[in-house]
Amino acid sequence: MPVVRDRTGGRCLHGGALVVTVTVVTDTTIPSVAMRDGNEIPQLGFGVWQVPDDQAQVATEEALRVGYRLVDTAAVYGNESGVGRAIAASGVPREDLFITTKLWNVDQGYDSTLKAFDVSMEKLGLETLDLYLIHWACPRADRYLDTWKAFATLAESGRVRSIGVSNFHRTELERIIDETGVVPVLNQIEVHPYLQQAEMRELNASHGTLTEAWSPLGSGKGLLDDPVLTQIAERHGATAAQVVLAWHLQIGNVVIPKSVTPSRIAENFNATSVTLSDADLEQIAALDNGTRYGGDPSTAHFGLPEFADT
Numbered sequence: 001m002p003v004v005r006d007r008t009g010g011r012c013l014h015g016g017a018l019v020v021t022v023t024v025v026t027d028t029t030i031p032s033v034a035m036r037d038g039n040e041i042p043q044l045g046f047g048v049w050q051v052p053d054d055q056a057q058v059a060t061e062e063a064l065r066v067g068y069r070l071v072d073t074a075a076v077y078g079n080e081s082g083v084g085r086a087i088a089a090s091g092v093p094r095e096d097l098f099i100t101t102k103l104w105n106v107d108q109g110y111d112s113t114l115k116a117f118d119v120s121m122e123k124l125g126l127e128t129l130d131l132y133l134i135h136w137a138c139p140r141a142d143r144y145l146d147t148w149k150a151f152a153t154l155a156e157s158g159r160v161r162s163i164g165v166s167n168f169h170r171t172e173l174e175r176i177i178d179e180t181g182v183v184p185v186l187n188q189i190e191v192h193p194y195l196q197q198a199e200m201r202e203l204n205a206s207h208g209t210l211t212e213a214w215s216p217l218g219s220g221k222g223l224l225d226d227p228v229l230t231q232i233a234e235r236h237g238a239t240a241a242q243v244v245l246a247w248h249l250q251i252g253n254v255v256i257p258k259s260v261t262p263s264r265i266a267e268n269f270n271a272t273s274v275t276l277s278d279a280d281l282e283q284i285a286a287l288d289n290g291t292r293y294g295g296d297p298s299t300a301h302f303g304l305p306e307f308a309d310t
Contacts, residue, residue: 045070056082
């Protein structure tokens with residue numbers, strides 16, 4: 001007998017054919033994860049990397065309509081204003097939202113960080129930010145420690161509820177902890193089945209720092225066509241993207257998939273309805289081959305030509 005799910009699971013099986021719906025999912029609950037500072041973050045959120053400002057508003061409004069409450073943007077994305085307009089238009093109470101933005105590399109340094117934060121907050125139209133991240137460590141520039149001290153100042157002032165980092169490796173992560181005593185609540189790094197980063201995830205966990213996955217679906221570079229993932233998806237009556245997102249959730253990552261397509265936005269949201277077996281998880285674990293689609297945090301100094309990648 002065909003299985004039909006409308007507002008409960010967000011997908012319909014008609015005679016074995018998968019159809020992803022675009023309706024609002026009213027009874028799916030995104031789990032929240034406790035952070036080391038006592039705050040909580042939704043484990044599944046909505047990312048807007050590479051989305052133009054006008055499209056970011058439309059896509060974010062749709063994501064909030066579907067039920068996402070975590071939205072992840074960054075100064076360098078150029079769409080903080082669009083996200084801010086979406087927040088204002090959504091009608092979702094501010095206390096129900098979790099908004100993240102990131103400091104860009106050219107603004108690292110103590111005073112410049114404080115100024116850049118003000119610019120981001122004006123664009124977002126917010127009084128208080130839920131999570132602020134250093135976007136890249138840029139180790140050769142060696143400004144991330146002073147930047148982290150500015151982040152601590154912002155947290156102490158109450159203008160930011162939680163502070164963390166992005167694309168930090170062991171050396172940079174442990175240095176800011178050792179020299180300030182302030183531990184990031186979260187480290188946002190590239191993670192997907194081809195780059196599982198077990199060692200870095202273990203290091204984060206040893207400090208009580210959550211791992212948040214960017215490029216969680218492999219940046220459209222063919223990951224979702226992997227036969228292992230498509231076979232698992234078929235067994236679960238799901239899509240490969242939902243399987244990958246379910247994998248992230250089950251191994252404990254916070255995850256922020258991006259899409260501007262309403263059907264995909266809803267499809268990703270419904271990944272919470274997929275539960276993978278131990279055998280599924282073992283198959284996915286075997287896919288790790290070290291493929292990195294984004295920059296290497298050890299050498300990436302985007303926006304800083306004087307410290308260009310070598």
